[in-house]
Amino acid sequence: MPIDQLDLKRAINGDERAMQRLWSQHAPHIDAVVRRLCGDPELAADISQEVWMQIFRALPSYRGDSQFGTWAHRIAVNRTLNALRKIRRIAKLETDIEDDSAMTEMDSDRTFIAESIEQAMNKLSPGARAVFVLHDVEGYTHGEIGEELGITPGGSKSQLFKARARLRTMLAHLVDDSPTTKIGRKGNGHVASV
Amino acid sequence: MGMSHLSEEQLDQVIAAEKARPQEPLNEWRTIAARAREEGLIQDSREWRGSLGQQWLQAAAAVLLLVGGIAIGRSTIGLPTTVTSQSAAVATAANPSTAVPANNNATTDFVPSSSASFASVDQASAALDRAVQEYTRASQYLAASNLADQTRDSAAFYRARAEALDQIADAARSALATAPHDPVLNQYFLATMGARAATRQVVSTAGLRGF
Numbered sequence: 568m569p570i571d572q573l574d575l576k577r578a579i580n581g582d583e584r585a586m587q588r589l590w591s592q593h594a595p596h597i598d599a600v601v602r603r604l605c606g607d608p609e610l611a612a613d614i615s616q617e618v619w620m621q622i623f624r625a626l627p628s629y630r631g632d633s634q635f636g637t638w639a640h641r642i643a644v645n646r647t648l649n650a651l652r653k654i655r656r657i658a659k660l661e662t663d664i665e666d667d668s669a670m671t672e673m674d675s676d677r678t679f680i681a682e683s684i685e686q687a688m689n690k691l692s693p694g695a696r697a698v699f700v701l702h703d704v705e706g707y708t709h710g711e712i713g714e715e716l717g718i719t720p721g722g723s724k725s726q727l728f729k730a731r732a733r734l735r736t737m738l739a740h741l742v743d744d745s746p747t748t749k750i751g752r753k754g755n756g757h758v759a760s761v
Numbered sequence: 762m763g764m765s766h767l768s769e770e771q772l773d774q775v776i777a778a779e780k781a782r783p784q785e786p787l788n789e790w791r792t793i794a795a796r797a798r799e800e801g802l803i804q805d806s807r808e809w810r811g812s813l814g815q816q817w818l819q820a821a822a823a824v825l826l827l828v829g830g831i832a833i834g835r836s837t838i839g840l841p842t843t844v845t846s847q848s849a850a851v852a853t854a855a856n857p858s859t860a861v862p863a864n865n866n867a868t869t870d871f872v873p874s875s876s877a878s879f880a881s882v883d884q885a886s887a888a889l890d891r892a893v894q895e896y897t898r899a900s901q902y903l904a905a906s907n908l909a910d911q912t913r914d915s916a917a918f919y920r921a922r923a924e925a926l927d928q929i930a931d932a933a934r935s936a937l938a939t940a941p942h943d944p945v946l947n948q949y950f951l952a953t954m955g956a957r958a959a960t961r962q963v964v965s966t967a968g969l970r971g972f
Contacts, residue, residue, distance in 0.1 A: 581804030586797065587790050594786035602787060615787040616796055623802045684779050703776050735767040738775060742767060 575635070579626045586623060593636055594619075597643045603700040604647045606689040610654075618646045644701065648715060651693060680741060687737040691730050698723050699730040886944075893948055897955070919960055926957045 577585035598615050605611035622639050629638055688696050697716060701707040702723070709720040709727075716723070767775070797803045879885040933950035940946055 581802060583794060583797075583803045586803065587794070590786075590790060590793060595784050598787040599784040602784070608787070612787040616793060619788075619793050620796055620800065620802075623797055624800075680775060680778055681782050684775050704780055731769070731772060734775075735769070735772050736765075738767050738772065739765055741775065742771060 575626070575629070578623070589635075590619060593639055596636065597622075597639055600640060600643055600700070600705055601647050603688065603704060604644070604651065604697055606693075606696065614647050614650045617650065618643045621646050640705075644705070644715060648697065651697075683738055683741060684734075687734050690737060691733060694718075695726045695730040695733075698726040699734070702727050703731075889944065889948075893952075896952065923957065923960050926953055926960060929953045930957060 571588075574585040574588050578589055597618065598611070601615045601618055602608065602611040605614060622642050625642060629635065632638075688699065691699060694716070698712055701712045701715065702709065707715070709723040712718075712723040713720045718726075794803060879888065930950065930953045933946060933953055936946045937943070937950055
């Protein structure tokens with residue numbers, strides 16, 4: 568998304584309105600990646616504040632070599648992963664994925680699916696979640712993920728394989744045979760409601 | 762219930778839905794802004810206007826003092842001046858009894874009072890501006906009167922003045938390094954530089970020796 572250069576200059580000089588415009592434009596996407604990587608909404612809100620402080624502090628160093636959103640996104644990922652490392656979430660053992668709680672009926676299919684995937688992602692280990700979010704949601708390559716997380720590309724691929732396998736199990740309820748099927752099943756004539 | 766696994770394709774559909782899902786920011790702007798203000802990343806808009814105004818004030822004062830200094834230099838060696846206000850200063854110096862203020866409004870508005878109190882920053886700033894204008898005109902008058910009593914080849918007199926002005930300028934410059942936006946220090950500095958320019962103009966135009 569292109570950024571207004573005048574806004575950028577004003578934001579660098581401490582103009583609150585220009586800074587707010589940058590934030591309004593990019594916060595939904597930046598905060599989304601923070602939320603997905605963290606899992607815990609309260610922790611994500613705290614880290615998001617730090618991320619935005621870091622973005623504003625680093626504004627003078629933004630040279631326009633990449634899109635502002637890409638540049639800010641990179642800061643968000645780095646900052647979030649650093650924060651998670653500090654609280655030793657990355658090193659935490661994977662949680663027991665069999666401890667799956669019953670889903671309650673949602674107001675809409677979209678909300679149901681969104682909450683389902685959020686809950687499922689939160690049940691992944693922090694490392695597996697980071698690999699899954701960065702690769703499948705944010706579009707990072709395994710090489711880039713390896714650099715970010717300090718693991719090999721092969722390790723990233725392995726984590727992704729495990730994460731996807733677990734998500735497929737945890738989200739199976741989305742395609743059960745009941746009349747309240749939420750997502751299309753290949754060849755059964757249902758239309759995906761996502 | 763035949764629940765087992767999503768297919769890879771179905772999982773991709775769920776991921777695509779998650780990617781497309783609009784999400785709200787995690788914090789409100791005022792929360793972010795408060796942090797940014799604490800760290801000094803946000804400048805108060807009033808500071809901005811003040812800072813810009815200060816720069817314009819400095820520029821305007823510099824021009825005023827430079828022009829005034831040149832006028833003094835030209836007038837004190839008998840060359841015609843080109844600016845009306847400068848002519849007034851020269852006329853005043855040559856014949857104080859016919860003194861006409863260069864800026865009538867400024868003079869009539871200026872009410873010197875050692876016990877004056879001010880109701881606002883704007884009022885105090887306006888008084889300061891008037892005082893600077895008065896100071897500038899008085900300096901021009903005194904410089905011209907001063908010269909009338911001196912011989913044109915009084916190099917020692919101008920050398921002493923220039924040295925003193927250099928010292929004042931150095932001191933003012935050092936002070937500005939500590940407090941760059943202080944209006945009083947800026948006015949001292951600009952007034953000194955104006956007087957220095959005037960002195961050098963006199964010297965260079967009159968061709969004084971030994972300076």
